[in-house]
Amino acid sequence: MLRRRAGSSSRAATTAARLSAAAAIGYLVVGLVAQLATPAADRAELFASPEPTVGPAMAVVGAVLLGRGNRVVQLTTLIGCSACVYAGSVGLAAHGFAGSDDPALVFRVAAWLTLWTWVPSFLSFALLLPLFFPDGRLLSRRWRPVAAMAVALIVVTSLLTAFTDIQPEGGQPPNPVALTLPEAVLDVVEAVLDPLLPALALLASASLVLRFRRADPQGRRQIAWVGYALAVAVLASFVAPPPLNVVATLAVPVAIGIAVVRYRLFGIDVVLNRTLVGTALLACSALVYVAVVGWLGGLAGTADTVVGLVGAVAVAAVFHPLYVRIQRAVDRLLHGLRGDPHRVIAHVTQVLRDAASPRRALAEAVATIAADLKLPAVSVRVDRPDALPVVESVGEPALAVHSFPLRWHDDVVGALHVARRVGTDALDPLDVALLGDLADQLAAVGFALRLATDLERSHDRLVSAREEERRRIRRDLHDGLGPQLASAVMALDVATRALAQEPGRAAPLVTTARGQLQEAVGDVRRIVHGLRPPALDDLGLVGALQATGPGLLADQAGAPDIRIEGSGELASLPAAVEVAAFRIAQEAMTNAIRHAGAKRITVHLDAGPDGVGIEVDDDGRGCPDDAVPGLGLQSMRDRAAELGGSCRISCGPGGGTRVSALLPLRVGGPG
Structure with a gap:
């Protein structure tokens, strides 16, 4: 009470x-x-x-x-x-x-x-x-x-x-x-x-x-x-x-x-808005009234009722336009451009379009949102698989407690975090709706940043693989071919000196040098075959796979039935795409024979206007869901990723395993 x-x-x-x-x-x-x-x-x-x-x-x-x-x-x-x-x-x-x-x-x-x-x-x-x-x-x-x-x-x-x-x-x-x-x-x-x-x-x-x-x-x-x-x-x-x-x-x-x-x-917030609008409207109306009455009173030489009535009519005439303009100015003073969401979205769109990179686009978009909506803190986070998240923020990130997910199709690529305005308990519904739309725009940039990260990672793997390949070739040349050739030269030098004094010793030395040179030729062929299988130049992609697949196992008892077929313009593929397709298909067949115990293997190659599709199906034991990918499976994925493509290993429609790969014809293009 x-x-x-x-x-x-x-x-x-x-x-x-x-x-x-x-x-x-x-x-x-x-x-x-x-x-x-x-x-x-x-x-x-x-x-x-x-x-x-x-x-x-x-x-x-x-x-x-x-x-x-x-x-x-x-x-x-x-x-x-x-x-x-x-x-x-x-x-x-x-x-x-x-x-x-x-x-x-x-x-x-x-x-x-x-x-x-x-x-x-x-x-x-x-x-x-x-x-x-x-x-x-x-x-x-x-x-x-x-x-x-x-x-x-x-x-x-x-x-x-x-x-x-x-x-x-x-x-x-x-x-x-x-x-x-x-x-x-x-x-x-x-x-x-x-x-x-x-x-x-x-x-x-x-x-x-x-x-x-x-x-x-x-x-x-x-x-x-x-x-x-x-x-x-x-x-x-x-x-x-x-x-x-x-x-x-x-x-x-x-x-x-x-x-x-x-x-x-x-x-x-609301009280302040109304106070500022009312005070400014009262002051402007009073100025209009005083100006009109003073001017007409000076012309007439007196301040009678008619002059006052004209002043009141003038105030009434300008009242609504003044109210609209003052309300708009006060809203912008307190809330930025929240009342004009199309303008905010246009600003953010222009920033995203003109930015030099996805990360720069995120940083500039965050600054634009904070400035246009007068928010004390705005932060955006993009999650990247197998990498640290990318975070761009304006203000104190700890204040940004309201979260809006960045949804790209069915995937959440990150979140937009904002802080409420000082002196308010929560975000206004207009803010929530507008920030949700802005989060949808930033989702595309977040997905682009993910793609850029994947491309950068693929490029790093490509550079690493190239350096590893160079190291392997250097090792093969230095440790294998080099000593063989040096030994052959030394044998020929000894044979040359033996011809003058002991002709009988020259023949075995020449025979030894000949064997060493034959081994060197075999190593050269092996190295060249590792760089690019000669069968690709001689037989084409389908012929090379047929030669290295059924051709190697045709005389063995219990050999699997391997069918290799192709469609499209497979003869005019870029060299890098042709080698990648050969290695992926060859590795898939090898895995099916060695690890899956397959009895039937089907390889289909399809060359389209934009890329080459590879499908390898077998009737083997299949690939368990909890299986750890080995070097062979990872190498297939890496070869596809190096070209901007994709490789997927899944269960076949009738059991077994299916390897599906797509390699773009424009190397490094989108997968």
Whole structure:
């Protein structure tokens, strides 16, 4: 029950404060209208002080944020309402006293309000706001006396200016309700107030500096803007003449706006959006009204009802276009281009199209998403089989807790991770939908990065295989053919010398050299056959397979039935494709005979316009699912991958094993 009553009381107080802010702004509008209706010679210098501009801005912001339990919001509302009352009273008093020595009571009250309503606004602005900014709490208990003295100074100064003839600003009209106090008392009060005000202002600024030094990075960003603006505004209020003091004071609401908008000072989003739109729309509408009424009033020489009606019609005419443009500008300020998803997708598409590589495309796309949607952190991860994942990020990756999978057909190639905006609890549904579409775009890049990784790995294997082949040939030449030839040369040298002295010894030496040379010729043929089987040049691909398949086993008992057939233009294949097809088919037949115990083997080669298809079927024991690929199976896959093709080993349709390979005719092209 107590909590319910406390909540009802708090809501009632918030409602009352908001109504007060609305009434203060309305009073300011009446004062501005009265100012325009006053003859130019009798008008007050209303805009020589910042209250007419700072007042409504702070009153609106404070009224919208009320109820959040923050003293800074309450102070903002108080400053705004007090400033609006002061500015409206100045306009009404000038209008009432223009050409009249005995104005109506309402104008006399307005003149009295001009004497003291600026005090709560100015002193709260200079003393209390720095003490409580940004979280609404004092820096520590030690600052309570300073806050108490500041509050006491505001109350005492307000009462003195309202009910005595003490006027710190000077140039004020006589106070109609002034109490008579001894001059000695007034002198003592002025002697105390004059040094106390700047001393408390310096202490309040020192509190803000200490708070800045102890704050975290986010708090420092919030304090820095407002702290600098407050220091400049307070200093300018003491030493700078108009309009410099007005410009300096206007820096404070601007800085608060930056702290709230950019760094989410009060943890709001929707309320902030509506506040900014409403404040900007109110200000623009007021400017249009004042401009039209002032211009027509100057032409007509009077501000009658018709001029006011024309001003109202002008405001109504521009209201909707202004609202649309201001809402769009505020949305972009807070959420980037979230409201224009086609533009975001177009930006990302252009980045992906113009990037020099898939990895560069990911990095630039992540930066574009973060900038266009004003997200504090964006990260994308692409998973690569048998390799470390590729990660590109902007901001702090640990903050990116919302994940969107990168789906390419039925495969998930990675994930897009984003962080929610500061001061929000979750991503907006518009963000979720747009980021899902962007993840689909990035999936294609992730798949391309996987292909590039596979191609790079295949290239590395190709280079490694080439170097291994060179090492083997060097070893064969150095350890086999070289010594044979050297031995044959030495035998022939000895035979040459023996012909002159012992002819009988020459013949056996020549016979030995001849045998060594024959062995060398055999090694040369073996090396050449390892590089490229001569049968391919003599018999073609199908003939070479028939010669090395059935031809080798035809005379053996229990030899399997091997059928080799081909179709298409197999005679004009590139050399690398022809050798790869021969080795893959030969290895598949060898495995079927040695390991599967096959009795029937069928090899079919089909040359198409884009590649060569190879299918080797056998009726052997098949390939178990948990079998570990040996060197033979891996070599078939590597040979296909080196050319940008593919090789797959699976169970045959009627049992046994099927080896299916596809080799593109353009070496290194896509498989």
